[in-house]
Amino acid sequence: MSDQILKINNSIIQHGPFNDRVYLMKLSPDDFAEVPAKVEEIAETNGYSKIFSKIPSSAKNHFQETGHVEEAYVPGMYNGHEGVCFMAKFLSDEREKEQTPDDVEAVISTALSKLNSSREVELSSDEECFICxxxxVLEMATIYDLVFPSYPFPIQDPEYLLQTMQENLIYFGIRKAGKIVALASCEMDAENSNVEMTDFATLPDYRGRGYSYYLLRKMETKMREMEIITAYTIARARSYGMNTVFSRSSYSYAGTLVNNTNISGSIESMNIWYKRLDQM
Known part of the structure; x- marks a missing residue:
């Protein structure tokens, strides 16, 4: 089960009971006045407990006036100039309250303590990094199904992987002895010159070898070749591993999205990290 993605005017949203939210994924400049009210209507009609929006910073005041709060901010997300605000409107007290604040804070603190201390990883002779x-797609879907009991998008579906591969995602993998053991993807917004580094998954028997660091480095190289300016990620807030991968790789912490995403079996908070790829 996954939530549906649809267009409202020229904007894109995702909504459904799986994540129990409406996610305004892309707000068109033409829709500033109309879409926020439509999104709220969808949320109230379906009884969702959160509205989550990724919007240009120029729309922030309008959203704040209607009860939205800023959870994270990434500068320069739009072509290196305008920033992006990740906004939330909570429609239930329970959804608004972080259940394990001490755990989340400990992960952020630990990750920040390793900022810029890059980990160099090399592959052995029977390992290779490649673009999927x-x-x-069949092998990829099997890996994602094994690694994630749930996920906000249907990456366990080969057809979804193929569709996104043909649209705006580049999937990277690592093979060991001919078998895919780790994956990640670049979800590109070429129009605005930004990319989400996402969908990291390593099979349990192959963890601890630094594959995520290696994949991220190769992904950044590819995105620089494509002249993408800003990279970001939305990482599980209680994952020491992924938050540390991005902090070590010189990403900056941007904020925490409280009770945001259905991943690995339950709705979890997520941390946002970002990096300018045009500044070495």
Whole structure:
């Protein structure tokens, strides 16, 4: 089960009971006046407990006036100039309250203590990093299904992987002895020159080898070649591993999205990290 993605005017939203939210994924400049009210109507009609919006900073005041709060901010997300605000409007007290604040704070503190201390990882002779293609989607879907009991998007579906591969995602993998053991993806917004580094998954028997660091480095190189300016990620707030990967790789902490995403079996808070790729 996954939530549906649809267009409202020229904007894109995702909504459904799986994440128990409406997610305004892309707000068109033409829709500033109209879409926020439509999003709220969808949330109230369906009884969702959160509205989550990724919006240009120029729209922040309008959203705040209607009860939204800023949870994270990434500067320069739009072509290196305008920033992005991640806004939330909570429609239940329970959804608004972080259940394990001490755990979340400990992860952030630990990750920040390792900022810029990059980990160099090299592959062995029977390992290779590659860009995934159509022939890989069945194996990829199996890996994602094994690693994630739940996920906010249907990455366990080969057809979804193929569709996104043909649209705006580049999937990277690591093979060991001919078998895919780790994956990640670049979800590109070429129009605004930004990319989400996402969908990191390593099979349990192959963790601890630094594959995520290696993949991230290769992904950044590819995105620089494509002249993408800003990279960001939305990482599980209680994951020491992924938050540390991005902090070590010189990403800056941008904020925490409280009780935001259905991942690995329950709705969890997520941390946002970002990095300018045009500044070495």
């Amino acid at each position: 293609s159509e022939k890989d």
